[in-house]
Amino acid sequence: MALFGNFFNKNSNIEKDGKNDIPWITLNNPDQLEEIVAKSKNKSQAIFKHSTTCGVSRMVLNMFNASFSLEPSQMDLYFLDLHAYRAISNAIADRFEVLHQSPQLLIIKNGVVVAHSSHGGISDISLEKYV
Numbered sequence: 001m002a003l004f005g006n007f008f009n010k011n012s013n014i015e016k017d018g019k020n021d022i023p024w025i026t027l028n029n030p031d032q033l034e035e036i037v038a039k040s041k042n043k044s045q046a047i048f049k050h051s052t053t054c055g056v057s058r059m060v061l062n063m064f065n066a067s068f069s070l071e072p073s074q075m076d077l078y079f080l081d082l083h084a085y086r087a088i089s090n091a092i093a094d095r096f097e098v099l100h101q102s103p104q105l106l107i108i109k110n111g112v113v114v115a116h117s118s119h120g121g122i123s124d125i126s127l128e129k130y131v
Helices: 032-039 055-067 086-096 119-124
Strands: 024-026 045-050 076-081 104-109 112-118
Touching: 032 045, 032 076, 032 086, 045 055, 045 086, 055 119, 076 086, 086 104, 086 112, 112 119
Parallel strands: 024 076, 045 076
Antiparallel strands: 045 104, 104 112
16 A cells, blocks of 8 residues: 555655655756756766656656665756646657657666656666666
């Protein structure tokens, strides 16, 4: 039953499972996309697109949290709340030429998406491969 519970952090509105504290960067401004592209030339960047009202998205996020093992210096991880910032999700699809899905994980390196997946396929992406 706990898997489906409400795991929201009171300060960030990002779900947690208590096992890992992912150093999420809230993606809430479309200007951040160019920042992500620029930063990806030195360090891989990831964007996790999450629907806060979808049970599948919540389960995938919890699985991602449970398996996350990178150090903060290895990759920047951006969290997008799709309901609050749908226009940014559309901008991501346009900027990176990846069809919108939810939940969705994109890995950006050297300014381009080098890996992306949605739903259960997110767990198949090995973040360590893109560090």
